[in-house]
Amino acid sequence: MAPFVIETEGLSKVFGQQRALDGVDLKVAPGAIGLLGPNGAGKSTFMKCLLQLQPVTSGSARLLGREVGREGREIRKRVGYTPEQDCHIPGMVGCEYVTYCAQLCGLPFRVARQRAHEMLDFVGMGQERYRRVDTYSTGMKQRLKLAQAIVHDPEIVFLDEPTNGLDPKGQAQILELVQSLWRQFGITVVLSSHLLHDVDRICEQIIIIARGRVLVHDSLQNLKARRRGEAEVVVSERHEELLSACRKRNWAADLLPNGHVKVVHGCDSLNPLIELLDELKLPPLEVIPSPNALEETFVQALELSRAAA
Amino acid sequence: MPLHDTSYKHWTGAHLGVWRRRLTIARNGVAACLQNRWMRHLLLLCWSGALLMALALFAVGQLLVADSVVVEWVGNFNPRLQTFARMLTTWLEEHPEISVRTTQNVLFYYFSTGLLKFSIFAIGMIIPVLITRDLASNAIVIYSSKAINRGDYVFGKFATVAGLMGLAWLGPVCAAWFVGNLLAPDWRFFWHSRGALLNVLLFGICGVAILGFLALGVSAVSSREKSTSALWYIWWIVGGIVSQIVAEVLPWLRHFSFNYNLEQIALSVFRLGDDLKRVQDNIPIFGDMLRNVSAETMSMLNAPEFTGAAVASCFMMGLALAIVAHRSRPE
Numbered sequence: 177m178a179p180f181v182i183e184t185e186g187l188s189k190v191f192g193q194q195r196a197l198d199g200v201d202l203k204v205a206p207g208a209i210g211l212l213g214p215n216g217a218g219k220s221t222f223m224k225c226l227l228q229l230q231p232v233t234s235g236s237a238r239l240l241g242r243e244v245g246r247e248g249r250e251i252r253k254r255v256g257y258t259p260e261q262d263c264h265i266p267g268m269v270g271c272e273y274v275t276y277c278a279q280l281c282g283l284p285f286r287v288a289r290q291r292a293h294e295m296l297d298f299v300g301m302g303q304e305r306y307r308r309v310d311t312y313s314t315g316m317k318q319r320l321k322l323a324q325a326i327v328h329d330p331e332i333v334f335l336d337e338p339t340n341g342l343d344p345k346g347q348a349q350i351l352e353l354v355q356s357l358w359r360q361f362g363i364t365v366v367l368s369s370h371l372l373h374d375v376d377r378i379c380e381q382i383i384i385i386a387r388g389r390v391l392v393h394d395s396l397q398n399l400k401a402r403r404r405g406e407a408e409v410v411v412s413e414r415h416e417e418l419l420s421a422c423r424k425r426n427w428a429a430d431l432l433p434n435g436h437v438k439v440v441h442g443c444d445s446l447n448p449l450i451e452l453l454d455e456l457k458l459p460p461l462e463v464i465p466s467p468n469a470l471e472e473t474f475v476q477a478l479e480l481s482r483a484a485a
Numbered sequence: 486m487p488l489h490d491t492s493y494k495h496w497t498g499a500h501l502g503v504w505r506r507r508l509t510i511a512r513n514g515v516a517a518c519l520q521n522r523w524m525r526h527l528l529l530l531c532w533s534g535a536l537l538m539a540l541a542l543f544a545v546g547q548l549l550v551a552d553s554v555v556v557e558w559v560g561n562f563n564p565r566l567q568t569f570a571r572m573l574t575t576w577l578e579e580h581p582e583i584s585v586r587t588t589q590n591v592l593f594y595y596f597s598t599g600l601l602k603f604s605i606f607a608i609g610m611i612i613p614v615l616i617t618r619d620l621a622s623n624a625i626v627i628y629s630s631k632a633i634n635r636g637d638y639v640f641g642k643f644a645t646v647a648g649l650m651g652l653a654w655l656g657p658v659c660a661a662w663f664v665g666n667l668l669a670p671d672w673r674f675f676w677h678s679r680g681a682l683l684n685v686l687l688f689g690i691c692g693v694a695i696l697g698f699l700a701l702g703v704s705a706v707s708s709r710e711k712s713t714s715a716l717w718y719i720w721w722i723v724g725g726i727v728s729q730i731v732a733e734v735l736p737w738l739r740h741f742s743f744n745y746n747l748e749q750i751a752l753s754v755f756r757l758g759d760d761l762k763r764v765q766d767n768i769p770i771f772g773d774m775l776r777n778v779s780a781e782t783m784s785m786l787n788a789p790e791f792t793g794a795a796v797a798s799c800f801m802m803g804l805a806l807a808i809v810a811h812r813s814r815p816e
Binding site for chain 2: 224227228229230248249250252253255256257259261262263264265266267276277279280281282283284287291294295298310324325326328329356357360361
């Protein structure tokens with residue numbers, strides 16, 4: 177496997193007066209990659225440029241070690257994609273549709289049919305696979321989109337807002353499936369979302385894009401490490417006592433609406449906080465280090481970008 | 486709880502080539518067309534026509550041999566007609582290459598152009614299946630994210646039209662030629678009628694190319710199924726009539742009708758004028774009869790507007806291709 181699955185140099189895409197991508201330089205290693213950004217930041221455009229769904233204005237890109245623009249068919253044999261918008265091939269039932277998608281990627285019919293059923297099992301679709309796609313609910317369509325994206329066993333799969341329109345249970349199920357793709361089966365996942373919680377839950381690498389530029393590209397672990405001086409403590413009682421003890425040590429402390437106590441202790445490890453809890457004889461239910469690291473990094477990155485603009 | 490393993494499995498087989506992927510699109514398109522009940526009825530009608538054509542060829546073949554069953558049978562009703570038929574067959578026997586070639590060329594001209602109308606009608610029914618529905622359901626994005634490019638997609642859709650025209654038009658015509666000559670009294674009929682078959686194939690290729698591209702172009706104009714079907718029929722029927730009327734003032738406007746262009750191409754390919762002249766020169770009895778053919782008819786048969794039809798068809802195909810290329814972009 178290539179050391180980098182995505183490599184771009186000065187990748188730009190211009191729509192009329194607007195620069196959707198502005199000189200994106202990236203080298204992304206395999207893994208579960210979260211592509212974050214506000215609406216209109218350029219996340220979908222970035223994906224589409226890599227998949228050649230949109231022509232690049234300038235710059236170059238390599239996907240899975242192959243030049244995008246020259247080896248489109250070969251690249252797409254090894255890539256899966258679930259678009260954000262509702263799209264399907266009309267007049268087909270679910271299993272026919274997934275079989276057809278596999279055939280379009282070069283799988284022989286028998287293999288395609290078998291894998292279509294396996295993937296529909298994998299995404300949790302039952303007998304509804306024999307119904308026409310046009311009659312599916314949003315949740316079923318999202319599952320079907322995931323099935324068609326992975327039916328040909330890609331090395332990398334691009335998921336554009338895969339939890340859109342789903343209820344919390346459906347979201348959790350889809351995210352669990354997506355998570356398993358990398359952790360259990362070694363398929364690199366690029367998850368584009370504006371929902372930080374989704375990305376925080378399953379991704380190891382984070383790319384934050386805004387105004388067509390990459391603001392942050394780092395592992396989630398590093399991003400959290402940058403904000404080590406914070407923690408949320410969950411206790412069942414004596415909140416006020418904990419708050420005053422923290423303040424005595426000159427740590428900023430607040431009681432959050434959800435009952436957690438947010439403490440800015442400013443230390444590299446949680447040990448001083450644990451010691452304090454020990455002194456108070458206050459057993460915590462949970463201590464969450466750097467609880468909003470991703471959100472805060474995201475907001476900070478956006479603010480810096482806005483200020484620079 | 487599932488009774489089998491529902492986890493993800495990797496696949497390590499070899500991928501099929503791009504031609505198989507293009508054919509997959511075509512096969513899927515033809516299958517979608519055949520889901521329409523009226524389309525299946527229309528195909529049945531076309532193949533019934535082919536059967537009738539084969540029977541007609543059998544009857545004509547019997548007229549072209551001396552010990553013809555048909556000539557003997559005619560004697561039961563009209564002895565004078567039988568005498569005429571015997572005289573005719575004597576001449577025809579002397580020139581089998583001319584008699585077989587000419588009769589089959591004329592018959593296949595009318596059969597091909599007649600059956601083409603059914604094919605054009607059938608295309609109107611399947612136009613939404615080509616690109617219109619894909620536009621309506623954003624399926625272009627799905628196609629574009631697979632291991633095919635826009636050219637493969639367009640080729641697959643073109644092959645869908647070609648496949649349907651093969652089923653509704655070229656297939657029945659070629660089958661009629663084969664069965665008709667199989668039933669002929671002499672194996673040499675296959676050889677003597679080869680010109681007719683080649684003309685059928687040549688005209689078939691031109692027809693499939695022109696109608697295929699035009700159908701794709703019309704199909705890509707809108708994402709509403711009724712609109713594209715209606716546009717096709719309006720262009721075919723109303724366009725044909727209006728262009729004939731307007732052509733009184735501006736003759737080149739006749740080429741606006743793809744049906745007129747195809748008729749001119751058919752006349753150029755089958756060259757019926759040459760056949761008539763050959764018959765006049767070699768079979769005196771026909772020479773006398775064909776003197777009555779009007780000069781206007783002979784002129785039309787001998788000098789069809791091939792160049793105008795070809796240029797207009799190429800222009801329309803180019804325009805259709807430009808529409809398809811523009812509309813089949815994923816975004």
